[in-house]
Amino acid sequence: MxxxxxxxxxxxxxxxxxxxxxxxxxxxxxxxxxxxxxxxxxxxxxxxxxxxxxxxxSSKEEIFNALLLHGWLSLWRELEETAVGGDSPRRTFISMLKKIAETVNADRPLYEFLFQAPKSFTAEENNRAEWKAYQNRLYKVLMELIEQGITEGQFPQMEPRLILKAMGGLFHGLVFWGADRGSITEDEIEEMLGNLLRGN
Amino acid sequence: MxxxxxxxxxxxxxxxxxxxxxxxxxxxxxxxxxxxxxxxxxxxxxxxxxxxxxxxxSSKEEIFNALLLHGWLSLWRELEETAVGGDSPRRTFISMLKKIAETVNADRPLYEFLFQAPKSFTAEENNRAEWKAYQNRLYKVLMELIEQGITEGQFPQMEPRLILKAMGGLFHGLVFWGADRGSITEDEIEEMLGNLLRGN
DNA sequence: CGGTTATTCGAACGAACGGTCGAATAATAG
DNA sequence: CTATTATTCGACCGTTCGTTCGAATAACCG
Missing domain, CATH: 1.10.10.60 (Homeodomain-like)
Structure with a gap:
């Protein structure tokens, strides 16, 4: 031995x-x-x-899933702490976006892949994947922040999923465009969100 | 003969x-x-x-492209008129979104496909496709309306591509969610956009 | 009608590709 | 050293799938 x-x-x-x-x-x-x-x-x-x-x-798909699991798990670990900090919904939401931007900038290739990859799937096979749990956890936290924020008048009175979707599109563009210039500053995120999220 | x-x-x-x-x-x-x-x-x-x-x-891909061409062409034809109406950028923009919503609702299966399909491609093969011209034409018009609108203070002072992306995400969610209830009313669009687009 | 052209289709072809096999090599242990 | 186990790999296998072939049928014309 x-x-x-x-x-x-x-x-x-x-x-x-x-x-x-x-x-x-x-x-x-x-x-x-x-x-x-x-x-x-x-x-x-x-x-x-x-x-x-x-x-x-053991298979091509296992490689694919391992990659996604690694990505979502890392991202979630980075965010976990921020998610539970007892700030206001709006401030927590913004903090999380900032944290996501930082994390993404630390390993762009991985996260560019992460945010494009799910489109390769049908809904069926999607839900058996291990990484999906972490993605859902993140979405759930963001949704709850939005819902909470709406009742407190810190977000527009809209269907929360729509807000999340719009913010997602916006944020995705914000973080992934301009790969040439290093990373997005926190001030830029603040300003950009301020333009879209009224209240407070 | x-x-x-x-x-x-x-x-x-x-x-x-x-x-x-x-x-x-x-x-x-x-x-x-x-x-x-x-x-x-x-x-x-x-x-x-x-x-x-x-x-x-002559091939599977030709079928695929024919489908996309038909869709984008139809959509563009519907919008052409609206695009050149001499209204203010913001009002024209909203009119176009309304028109898109109407058109989509008239043939949902086609347009659901149309708005999901491009993800099947790599950038390379994308640009050789005939339908791409009509898609670009539409994006260009919307972008110009946003740019114009920004200088006139009718849109937030943001990178136009970001606004378009956020609006795209929002609009996509708005039109394609709730397939159960028939179609989105114009008032709903107006209200929803109003929440996100300040000024005017 | 017979001759010609248009249309239809299942069978067969061949390339692509995920996955496996079995042999070869390297590492470790005694 | 020999024996055993871990690792590497190109050749190969079986399947899937886009595409083509060739024969059969239908439509048309004079």
Whole structure:
């Protein structure tokens, strides 16, 4: 049998290789989507033989899901704290958007993928995926903030889903456009939201 | 040779059959997307043999593009008039959204498809497609209205693309949610926009 | 009618692709 | 060292699916 140190090292190497594969997969998935990405290409880009990919992952979809899970989980972990801070709904909402922007800017390729990828799915297969839980958790928090904010007169009197959708579109554009200039400042977010969200 | 009446009738029948195929294709594409839709299924749903589809269209992609072209062209034709009416930017913008809502409600399956479909593409192949011209034309008009509106103080002072994106998200939600209740009233649009667009 | 053209269609083709196999190599243990 | 296990990989397999073929039928014309 192996000694403990060896076992640990091997586990670490294994994890590192999985990471490399995911990195290559991200590149290809981003460019081609779920169907368009070929296993052969992912293998080539990540620098492993095709069969080796299957030594680490059991299917193409598992790779895809691992990527999404990693993304949504990371994002959620970053936001968890902000979500429960006892500020007003409107201020909490804005804080969360700022935090999301920061997180996204720390790993743009991953999050660009994250926010485009769900469109690759039909509703059916979507709901069996593990990552979906974290996405839902985030949406739920934002929705509740909006609902709360509406009753307190800090948001326009509109269907909350609509507000979320509009804010989502706006925010997505805000964060992902201008990839050339580094990142969005907090002031810009503040100003931009101020333009759309009245009250307070 | 055939006489004129016969030729006409046959052309009409041919067009009608193309229409039937497109109708079936719409059903399948909507449900499965470009990759997910199988030619066999489109054939089955539209009631023709598989080879017959290729007697009318030269490829799966041609069917897909024909569908998109038909949609964007129809939509543009509906809007053309409204776009050039000499009203204020803000009022013209709102009129156009109303008109879009009406048009969409007149053939929901087609337009639901139209507004979801572009995501099936990569940027590359997107720009060679004929329908893209009409989509761009529409976006351009809306963008110009927003830009004009901003300088006249009828829209918030924001990056026009962002406004368009936010309005797009909002409008999309507004029109396509609640498929159960018939259609959105003009008043609702007016009110909803009023909440987001200050000035005027 | 017979000849010609238009239309229809299932069977067959061939390329693409996800996934597996089995052999080869490297790492580890005793 | 040998034995055992972990890892790597290109060749291969089976399926799926867009497209084409070739024969059959229908429509039309003189």
């Amino acid at each position: 192996e000694n403990t140190a060896t076992t640990d090292r091997k586990a670490a190497e294994r994890a590192a290789r999985k990471e490399l594969i995911l990195q290559g997969a991200l590149t290809v998935f981003k460019e081609k989507g779920l169907e368009g990405a070929k296993i052969d290409e992912i293998a080539r880009v990540s620098g492993f033989g095709k069969a080796t990919l299957y030594y680490y992952f | 055939e006489n004129t009446a016969t030729t006409d009738r046959k052309a009409a029948e041919r067009a009608a059959r193309k229409e039937l195929i497109l109708q079936g294709a719409l059903t399948v594409f909507k449900e499965k997307g470009l990759e997910g839709a199988k030619i066999d299924e489109i054939a089955r749903v539209s009631g023709f043999g598989k080879a017959t589809l290729y007697y009318y269209f």
